[in-house]
Amino acid sequence: MDFNRRQFLLSSVATFAVASLSTPLLAADPIVIGVPTAKSGPVGVADQADWLNGVTMAVEEINAAGGVNGRPLETRVVDIDLLTPEGTVAAFQSLVEGGVQALAHSFAIIPQPAMDVAASNGVPYLNGNTSQASLDLIKSNPKYHNIFQIDVAETYYGAGFVKFLSNQKAAGWKPKNNRIHIVQEQIGYTQVISKATQAAIAATNGEWVQGPITDIQFPVQDWTPVIQAIKEADCGVIMIDHWVAAELASFAQAYVLDPTQGSLVYLQYGPSQPEFLDLAGEASEGFIWGSVIGVYADEKGNAFRKAYQEKYPGTMGMVYTGSGYDTIHILAEVWKTTDPKDFDAVGKAIKAIKYRGVCGTYTFATDTNSPISYPTMTDDADSAQAHLIFQVQDGAHKIISPASLKEADMRPAPWM
Structure with missing residues (x-):
């Protein structure tokens, strides 16, 4: 030291x-x-x-x-x-x-x-x-x-998430396909994130491809139609662009009962709130989420x-x-x-x-x-805040990206 x-x-x-x-x-x-x-x-x-x-x-x-x-x-x-x-x-x-x-x-x-x-x-x-x-x-x-x-x-949620996916591929992860399904809520915050994600996908020149975009409206009373749309699209990556922890916990509980096999599922930000783990319980295992600022x-x-x-x-x-x-x-x-x-x-x-x-x-x-944000805006981790990507592992949030700050490697989720 x-x-x-x-x-x-x-x-x-x-x-x-x-x-x-x-x-x-x-x-x-x-x-x-x-x-x-x-x-x-x-x-x-x-x-x-x-x-x-x-x-x-x-x-x-x-x-x-x-x-x-x-x-x-x-x-x-x-x-x-x-x-x-x-x-x-x-x-x-x-x-x-x-x-x-x-x-x-x-x-x-x-x-x-x-x-x-x-x-x-x-x-x-x-x-x-x-x-x-x-x-x-x-x-x-x-x-x-x-x-x-x-x-x-919030735009960096989109750019940073797509960069994370590419970095995971480079590290050895093999997605089942390169399509990304976005489930988007309607407030300005989530709409900005969705548009930024779509732009980042397009900028990869085919490494990632835009899949369906499914709209949801807060409060979500029933996730069943959304999960059915996810299964029909069968994309390699699913992004739930919604930030309310209680509703994401409800999604997690419904999704694990009828998951899309092999897909990486990303829940935008909301799991950072304590009630996500408290409400989702064992159903939270394997879900990935991120924050442009975090501990x-x-x-x-x-x-x-x-x-x-x-x-x-x-x-x-x-x-x-x-x-x-x-x-x-x-x-x-x-x-x-x-x-x-x-x-x-x-x-x-x-x-x-x-x-x-x-x-x-x-x-x-x-x-x-x-x-400024690392690694999307700079390669100098000491001059910036890291865009942290977490995965729920054994009932706790573990940093899996960026590599220089990770606590654990990404695990296959139970449905993967």
């Missing part, structure tokens, strides 16, 4: 050890972070809870170590209605008017109203929207200069996983837990050298930072104020 790696690991362990001590009394004025968090609703609640858990862990650790320049961090949490622009605006407006020094939000399903409220006074706003539309706004309008997306756009299984990532599960027992989310945690540490790092009330100075410091967190390396020195 070289010196830099040993030093990095020791500093990570020390951070978690300090956090276990009682938080010291910090007399200085707190630095307040606004954290909109959906407490109820049909979608997004698990992710928002994961984010808040990660945020809370980071705040407690930082305060246990003396805060930022002697000032404690404090979170101000408000409920948010993710499904209406009015609900989004109300949550963000209450925080901005309350004088928070930053906004940290897992994601807004309707991004622009949230961005407009943050831009109204320039408060730094870090989010995991995973939205090309958000990045287009940042790129085109300077009023959004203090808004930062902590991960890349690594290296020394730093595993130290975080261990500390998180000690604090929050049960099934752990693999995405927003770590990204929420990292976001607070990014803010704390830039506040060490800036006045938290000087929003533009803080924004410039975020723009310039290179921060290695539990979910990879965050950089924002792009025209979209967002990081």
Whole structure:
């Protein structure tokens, strides 16, 4: 183990050890972070809870170590209605008017109203929207200069997934045929992913071929017709382009009863939410899923996983837990050298930072104020966030790609 790696690991362990001590009394004025968090609703609640858990862990650790320049961090949490622009605006407006020094939000399903409220006074706003539309706004309008997306756009789900398939072939996997069947939900997020996947398939010049596209509508009451369409198409790869964990668990339970033999089945993102494993149970075995940001299984990532599960027992989310945690540490790092009330100075410091967190390396020195993705956008793993591909193996999520970060090789699923 070289010196830099040993030093990095020791500093990570020390951070978690300090956090276990009682938080010291910090007399200085707190630095307040606004954290909109959906407490109820049909979608997004698990992710928002994961984010808040990660945020809370980071705040407690930082305060246990003396805060930022002697000032404690404090979170101000408000409920948010993710499904209406009015609900989004109300949550963000209450925080901005309350004088928070930053906004940290897992994601807004309707991004622009949230961005407009943050831009109204320039408060730094870090989010995991995973939205090309958000990045287009940042790129085109300077009023959004203090808004930062902590991960890349959803388009990279498509490009990254097809790259993963090609890499698995190169590593020895033999698909039963080269056709890809896409089952797509109708919201903008999943439609963007579907179109990006179709474009990536076309760009392979015949290595992969577009199969049928089957539409579904949330909530999916009955997966039987979808599974029948999948069987009739008999494609080598099946992509379920839907992100709601409970519904993907329902699909998994139905699919394993009547599977398409030999097909690789990819469930887009949703299994990252704890309820997928909890609800799908043994039916989850063998399914593959991915996230453009997620908790690594290296020394730093595993130290975080261990500390998180000690604090929050049960099934752990693999995405927003770590990204929420990292976001607070990014803010704390830039506040060490800036006045938290000087929003533009803080924004410039975020723009310039290179921060290695539990979910990879965050950089924002792009025209979209967002990081870069490995291996789709760069071959340099140390400068980017890895697009992680997981497979459920023995009831747990295991990273199978990229090769430099994998915990296990891809296994044949029970139906393969």
